[in-house]
Amino acid sequence: MTRAILENDYVLAALRVGLGAMFILAAWDKVLDPAAFSIAVDNYHMVPRVFLHFFALALPMTELAVGLMLIAGVWTRAAALISAVLMVMFVIGLAQALLRGLDIACGCFTQDTGQESKISPLLLVRDTALIFGSLWVALFDRGRWSVLNLLGRSGTVEAPNT
Amino acid sequence: MIERKIWVQSLMIVIGSTLLALLFNAVRAEGIPLIAPDRSVSAETGDEDVALGNVDLAGAKALFDAGAIFIDARSTAEYERGHIAGAVHLYYADFDVKAAEVVGSMPLDKTVVSYCSGEDCNSSDIVARHLIDYGFEKVRIFFAGWPAWEAAGYPKEGSGEAAPLYGDMGVK
Numbered sequence: 001m002t003r004a005i006l007e008n009d010y011v012l013a014a015l016r017v018g019l020g021a022m023f024i025l026a027a028w029d030k031v032l033d034p035a036a037f038s039i040a041v042d043n044y045h046m047v048p049r050v051f052l053h054f055f056a057l058a059l060p061m062t063e064l065a066v067g068l069m070l071i072a073g074v075w076t077r078a079a080a081l082i083s084a085v086l087m088v089m090f091v092i093g094l095a096q097a098l099l100r101g102l103d104i105a106c107g108c109f110t111q112d113t114g115q116e117s118k119i120s121p122l123l124l125v126r127d128t129a130l131i132f133g134s135l136w137v138a139l140f141d142r143g144r145w146s147v148l149n150l151l152g153r154s155g156t157v158e159a160p161n162t
Numbered sequence: 163m164i165e166r167k168i169w170v171q172s173l174m175i176v177i178g179s180t181l182l183a184l185l186f187n188a189v190r191a192e193g194i195p196l197i198a199p200d201r202s203v204s205a206e207t208g209d210e211d212v213a214l215g216n217v218d219l220a221g222a223k224a225l226f227d228a229g230a231i232f233i234d235a236r237s238t239a240e241y242e243r244g245h246i247a248g249a250v251h252l253y254y255a256d257f258d259v260k261a262a263e264v265v266g267s268m269p270l271d272k273t274v275v276s277y278c279s280g281e282d283c284n285s286s287d288i289v290a291r292h293l294i295d296y297g298f299e300k301v302r303i304f305f306a307g308w309p310a311w312e313a314a315g316y317p318k319e320g321s322g323e324a325a326p327l328y329g330d331m332g333v334k
Contacts, residue, residue: 034187034194036291039284042198052198061183062176069175078171081164085172106254106285108236108278139163 006136009144015133016070016141019083022130023067030060043107044093045100062086070137073146080137087131094119094127201281201305214294214301222275222304223316230273233265233293235285236308244320246277246311254278254285257292270297277304277311 005011030037038056041047047055062082069079097104098119143149187193201216217225226232232249234241241251252264265274274293278285290303304311312318 031183031186033192035192038194038198039287043284045282049198049201053194053196057183057187057194057196058176058180061186062179065175065179065182075171075175077164077168078175081168081172082175106235106278106283106288108283108285138168 006140007142009142012137012141013145015137016073016076016080019080019130019133019137020067020070020072023063023070023083025067027060027063027067030056031064034060039107040104043102043104044097045102045107046093046096059086073143073148076141076143076146077138080134080141084131084134084138087127087134091124091127091131094124098124213299214290215303217275217302217304219304219306219310219314221302222277222306222311223314225273225275225302226316228273230275230302231265231268232304233274233276233289234308235276235278235289236283240279240308240325242321243323243325244312244318245308247317247319249277249319252289254288254292257289261292261296265293265296265298268298271299273300273302274298275302275304277307280307280309281305283307 034053034056037060038053041056041059042049042052063086066079066082066086069075070083096102098121101109103109104119184196187196199216226246232246234245234249234251235254237253238251241249245251250264252260268274276286276289276293278289286303286305286307290301293301
């Protein structure tokens with residue numbers, strides 16, 4: 001019964017497309033404005049300065065690629081795996097910012113309450129759910145309803161774990 | 163559970179995306195340098211005429227003596243506890259709402275210096291970029307900020323109250 005749910009093609013397709021759309025939306029502004037994004041990354045005080053710009057350039061483009069591939073159903077499981085890894089990274093980043101009392105909009109450790117924008121635990125919950133959603137696709141996706149299949153080029157459905 | 167082929171594909175996606183990102187960055191106007199510019203307290207923009215640049219403590223003091231406008235990008239409470247003498251308050255998150263009121267009457271060719279609570283804080287950078295977009299022609303970011311200014315004993319104003327020892331954990 002559980003296996004049937006885990007391998008349900010409808011659920012997998014929905015997860016796949018949902019995750020893909022989310023990544024494309026998230027990546028769009030970041031790809032267009034790397035300077036602003038590198039400030040945003042710097043505000044978490046996790047990436048050493050020397051790697052900051054490299055990271056700020058590589059991450060959004062990776063998110064964009066993952067988003068497009070998930071929607072198209074190309075190398076779906078690999079894209080979902082990257083998605084899971086990214087979400088783990090984001091959760092770690094958010095959690096450490098929360099614990100350190102960091103204002104992620106400016107990178108300051110302000111003691112004052114009320115004016116700053118700090119992290120909502122809801123974000124942590126959401127991102128954790130996305131880790132599980134990504135792992136679900138990474139482990140069980142069988143390539144059904146990928147763009148290639150829909151175009152009729154490949155009629156095969158990949159079995160997972162071969 | 164996830165076979166090798168999938169890991170290899172993942173690696174290829176990441177490497178390919180990274181290369182694409184670097185290529186895209188190299189050819190566009192909004193491209194950024196691969197190594198983030200130095201922001202230590204001694205970083206100084208050499209060129210006098212550049213629109214946006216950094217100043218260190220000595221540079222900030224020189225601009226202060228020459229009558230530049232200082233903008234405090236920190237919270238209201240921090241500003242009230244102590245700020246650079248004559249500095250105006252413009253919280254980085256309120257820029258859109260407050261800018262006209264705070265800097266609207268200032269001539270755009272006057273040198274403006276933004277600062278916040280030190281090297282770890284990016285509010286000064288954020289406010290500086292907004293100021294450039296707003297139309298100011300010469301904006302400087304004093305990254306060492308309030309802690310350095312206060313430690314040097316330079317002119318300041320404010321209640322002088324101590325900052326609270328512990329903030330909340332940040333849970334809104």
